[in-house]
Amino acid sequence: MSPGSSAMPETELTKKELEHFAKILAERKERLGEEIRRVLARSENERYADILAGGGDAGDTSVADLLSDVTFAEVARDAAEVRDINAAQARIAAGTYGVCIDCGRPIGKKRLEAYPTAKRCIEDQQRYERLRGGPSQRS
Ligand SMILES: [Zn+2]
Numbered sequence: 001m002s003p004g005s006s007a008m009p010e011t012e013l014t015k016k017e018l019e020h021f022a023k024i025l026a027e028r029k030e031r032l033g034e035e036i037r038r039v040l041a042r043s044e045n046e047r048y049a050d051i052l053a054g055g056g057d058a059g060d061t062s063v064a065d066l067l068s069d070v071t072f073a074e075v076a077r078d079a080a081e082v083r084d085i086n087a088a089q090a091r092i093a094a095g096t097y098g099v100c101i102d103c104g105r106p107i108g109k110k111r112l113e114a115y116p117t118a119k120r121c122i123e124d125q126q127r128y129e130r131l132r133g134g135p136s137q138r139s
Pocket residue numbers: 100101102103104105120121122123124
């Protein structure tokens with residue numbers, strides 16, 4: 001807990017704001033966990049629920065192979081979001097939440113309210129999606 005004399009980017013959010021986002025993330029994660037459990041209970045793959053709800057890698061073939069394509073598609077999205085939330089929670093713990101991982105500038109509270117798991121500022125996110133032909137492009 002030393003004051004920021006280093007060049008490491010640090011969040012400009014106040015403790016209260018960090019607590020606010022931490023709460024949003026925790027609640028969202030809980031809801032996703034419930035949804036994952038519900039979908040998997042329906043598909044008799046309940047035993048994988050804890051892995052996925054905990055942010056275990058849904059891209060892991062050992063889990064993916066065991067689920068039907070339809071079930072997997074449903075939970076993969078939720079599990080991916082859980083992983084994003086875990087990463088955001090780790091950034092809160094590290095004091096780097098709300099700081100763009102590319103340029104080190106503040107992401108901005110408005111964007112964080114809309115996307116609490118955002119790890120890039122809007123400019124870098126757009127550039128990132130353009131480079132990898134991300135979701136904003138349809139072909
Ligand atoms: Zn940036």
